[in-house]
Amino acid sequence: MMVQRTLSLGAVLCLAGCGPKTPPPDWTELDQVLRTAVESRQVPAVIAVVATRDGIAWSGAEAMAADAIVAIASMTKPVTSVAVMQLVEAGQVELDEPAATYVPGLRNLQVLQNGGLRPAAAIPTVRQLLTHTSGFAYEFLNAAIAGQVQAGQVPSAFIGTDGFLSAPLVSDPGVQWEYGISTDWLGRLVEAVSGESLDVYFRTRIFEPLGMGDTYFHVPAEKQGRMVPTFSRREDGTLTPMPPGPDPPQFLSGGSGLYSTAADYMRFARALLAGGELDGRRILSAESVALMAENHIGDLPMAPPVSLNPAFMAADIVMPGTLDAFGLGFGLNREAGPAGRAPGTLSWAGIFNTFFWVDRQQGVAAVLLTQMLPFLDGGPAALMDEFERTVYRLHH
Secondary structure, three states: OOOOOOOOHHHHHHHHHOOOOOOOOOOOHHHHHHHHHHHOOOOOOEEEEEEEOOEEEEEEEEOOOOOOEEEOHHHHHHHHHHHHHHHHHOOOOOOOOEHHHOOHHHOOOEEEEOOEEEEOOOOOEHHHHHHOOOOOOOOOOOHHHHHHHHOOOOOOHHHOOOHHHHOOEOOOOOOOOOOOOHHHHHHHHHHHHHOOOHHHHHHHHHHHHHOOOOOEOOOOHHHHHHEOOOEEEOOOOOEEEOOOOOOOOOOOOOOOOOEEOHHHHHHHHHHHHOOOEEOOEEOOOHHHHHHHOOOOOOOOOOOOOOOOOOOOEOOOOOOOOOOOEEOOOOEEOOOOOOOOOOOOOEEEEEOOOEEEEEEOOOOEEEEEEOOEEOEOOHHHHHHHHHHHHHHHHHHO
């Protein structure tokens, strides 16, 4: 005899979608990644944060307080680039306008060639400054500019003043990708167009809207106890603290001047992940964020930097994510990265081994901060690789 059973609507729906659920990732695996890196002396200390579109997924620190304030160096560049794009959105700046329209000091540039100087074929545009195709270089990466510094013809960027802005170009604008002082000139552009100093502009237009209360060019006295020293790697592999830099800074560097925390910089990264806004406060339109994430250097090769100072930057570095393109202020990878990031991920780093990426396709962002030199020596390079691989294994 056949028995008929009638299934309830809930039971039918459950049969369609009530299978075993995937357990949430155990992000605490990342704690061990940080611990191992410190115990094995890959880095002296480290703090990191991971976020998804749902919010903060994990944060951890090893040998460093969770609210430590660190020098983020060239992770300042994306902040300056966002400021420029805000002025573009406001109709005050045009990307393909010669930058000298806004900063007259860029009018009569010269190019170093065969040991001499000649007039530049063109004035770099705002877009070329954003993409490091302006022709400007860094003294620790370009032998011609290093020679100018050694000969006393150009002040070093390491003395803390703005004299290095007088450096000539090493190529005509638009000819090649060359990492250099372009973003420092963009900082000057922001000041000239807005009529505000860079610290005031950043605070009112970016930091306060995003709730970044611990990010500064000059850390106030009451917070300086949270700053951590920078360490350098000795030949025997040990790490030793370095003397602090000038305080307060003599120059507000749009290319490298900021101090921040992992939590603060993650708020900046989360805003980019969400298309320009966080917690209802918008700093850029989604269209501007998407434009910044496009490749703006075409087929120009983005050769890995070659260090002239191994104590400052390790030789033969490979940037995390194997970057091969550049957007408006961010490095990009055209193909999927070896550790998991999707094509088109926004990322960059700071010379003291601070890193971040924003993977808009897979919905994950990360910030990892330490304070040591040289940049991307074997220790932080290995840490970043293991950290990123673990983030993507857990995220999936």
